[in-house]
Amino acid sequence: MIKIEHLSKKFGDLVVLRDVTIEIKSGEVISIIGPSGTGKSTFLRCINLLDRPSGGAIHIDGVNILDPKADVSKIRQKMNMVFQSFNLFAHLSVMENLTIGPVKLLGLSRSDAERKSRDLLKLVGLAEKAGSYPDELSGGQKQRVAIARCMAMEPRIILFDEPTSALDPTMVSEVLSVIRRLAKDGMTMAIVTHEMDFARDVSNRVLYMDEGCIYEEGTPEEIFERPQKEKTRAFINRIRSFHYHIGTPDYDLYGMNAEIEMFCEKQILPMKTRQNLLLIVEEMLQLYTPWLRTAHLDMTISYSEKKESLEVVFESSGSALNLFDNAQLPDELGLTIIKSLTESIDYQRLGDKNRLLLILKKMVK
Ligand code: ADP
Numbered sequence: 001m002i003k004i005e006h007l008s009k010k011f012g013d014l015v016v017l018r019d020v021t022i023e024i025k026s027g028e029v030i031s032i033i034g035p036s037g038t039g040k041s042t043f044l045r046c047i048n049l050l051d052r053p054s055g056g057a058i059h060i061d062g063v064n065i066l067d068p069k070a071d072v073s074k075i076r077q078k079m080n081m082v083f084q085s086f087n088l089f090a091h092l093s094v095m096e097n098l099t100i101g102p103v104k105l106l107g108l109s110r111s112d113a114e115r116k117s118r119d120l121l122k123l124v125g126l127a128e129k130a131g132s133y134p135d136e137l138s139g140g141q142k143q144r145v146a147i148a149r150c151m152a153m154e155p156r157i158i159l160f161d162e163p164t165s166a167l168d169p170t171m172v173s174e175v176l177s178v179i180r181r182l183a184k185d186g187m188t189m190a191i192v193t194h195e196m197d198f199a200r201d202v203s204n205r206v207l208y209m210d211e212g213c214i215y216e217e218g219t220p221e222e223i224f225e226r227p228q229k230e231k232t233r234a235f236i237n238r239i240r241s242f243h244y245h246i247g248t249p250d251y252d253l254y255g256m257n258a259e260i261e262m263f264c265e266k267q268i269l270p271m272k273t274r275q276n277l278l279l280i281v282e283e284m285l286q287l288y289t290p291w292l293r294t295a296h297l298d299m300t301i302s303y304s305e306k307k308e309s310l311e312v313v314f315e316s317s318g319s320a321l322n323l324f325d326n327a328q329l330p331d332e333l334g335l336t337i338i339k340s341l342t343e344s345i346d347y348q349r350l351g352d353k354n355r356l357l358l359i360l361k362k363m364v365k
């Protein structure tokens with residue numbers, strides 16, 4: 001139904017969308033997730049021609065909508081959008097908000113438009129609010145009116161841009177329920193959202209956007225359970241990491257420890273976990289000391305908020321070096337301490353680098 005090929009969008013020198021290619025079929029519900037600033041809104045705005053794409057092609061039902069001769073208002077009505085900030089007409093009643101489009105753009109008579117609007121208000125649970133004005137409604141109610149208004153234009157697809165982000169937490173679920181209902185009725189939708197549980201159970205496809213493109217896509221199971229690419233995994237598992245480079249044996253140990261403590265503070269890690277982490281890092285660096293004269297060492301500490309797991313990766317340059325290989329080790333005590341605090345220790349030789357991954361034992365709460 002919609003075919004988007006090599007879509008790109010620049011704002012001046014800023015490249016927001018590099019190359020987006022995707023096909024959306026009738027009846028599909030697609031969730032679009034990703035860190036903020038990665039162009040999700042821009043993508044929807046380009047589809048809907050609120051922003052003019054810089055390159056690429058968009059076909060809807062075989063018609064190229066980027067053709068200069070295309071009828072923009074007709075396209076917008078086919079691909080109607082629901083915004084984070086509702087965008088209702090404040091000076092019009094709920095009923096007038098719903099009927100103005102169909103009367104002016106679809107050529108419906110007022111009575112037909114009103115009959116249809118009443119059905120739609122019923123659908124979103126707001127039949128009794130037909131005569132109210134937007135500022136008499138709660139945020140959740142306003143957003144449900146916005147969805148009904150969108151439906152009134154009989155769109156082929158609805159584009160939602162973070163429809164619940166501006167709402168009080170108590171009102172999120174009433175809006176999500178309405179969207180779920182539309183999904184059940186077979187409405188084609190593309191939804192930018194931060195509500196992961198919702199994205200997971202409402203959509204049949206999930207797009208993860210990053211680096212100006214669709215970085216990874218798949219079924220909800222694939223994206224949420226087994227993301228294949230690094231950035232997707234970091235986003236899904238809410239991984240935060242801390243990186244430290246050691247280029248000489250005279251590195252600033254106290255400075256580094258202070259930075260690690262700050263990282264732990266930010267992630268609100270329990271005191272015991274912090275102590276164990278610092279202890280592991282200290283012991284590991286002791287073990288590495290003889291090699292630091294000739295090799296560089298990169299340490300990355302990653303915390304997954306979702307899995308509540310903490311891991312440390314040490315990458316060293318130079319010849320093959322597995323500190324945990326049999327009897328290479330001089331410091332028995334250090335080794336024992338590290339082993340007692342970790343769940344697993346995994347060594348890999350990758351190219352000319354040594355990679356050691358330590359997963360910390362979970363603290364019993
Ligand atoms: P997201 O919705 O994923 O948070 P956006 O699409 O809103 O991301 O923005 C992507 C990038 O494009 C951001 O860096 C933003 O500052 C920039 N951007 C968005 N709209 C404009 C605009 N009209 N002019 C200039 N830069 C813009």
Ligand code: MG
Nearest residue numbers: 040041042162
């Ligand atoms: Mg956005």
